Amino acid sequence: MSGSFAEQVGQTVPTTSHHLGKLKLAGLVRNRRAGKHQIYFIEDPRVVDLVHLDIAHHSPPIG
Template sequence: MYAPGRSWEAGPAESVVAAAAVALALLGDVTRLRLAVRLLDGEQDVTTLTEAVGAARPAVSQHLAKLRLAGLVATRRDGRRVLYTLADQHVRKLVAEAIFTAEHRVLDRPDHHAVAP
């Protein structure tokens, strides 16, 4: 159980499960996940993100638009530039945990074990 004190017996509403599935599917794309990982460092513009992920600018813009429409990415204007950031701490944790999980599997890193009090 991830959330202390929360029971998952009844399960979340179907609309919540559907929204979670959409978010996970969007982050399942390699380019979108790479963009999200870059945004873990804070807000960035399309030019910086394009250089970082090595994709064409129009493709990066389309990926960012999909992430924004799903509520995973937020934007802020700074003059003519649009700055992108991950929408909230839940998205930040989701992206980071996905990468950490993959590192454990791919790089054969040891599991984290809870220390008994």
């Protein structure tokens, strides 16, 4: 797994892999191998909307 995604989310590669594994077990993502890398796909695009709502809800107000 490339560290780029882990870096983007501010986590280590092992932590990011652990979280992605849990999301896979929950059926929220699926993966496929591409050489030495795992590529993850969101199973239901509505999950992205939920994440955006959660981030907006927990972000400090602007202004």
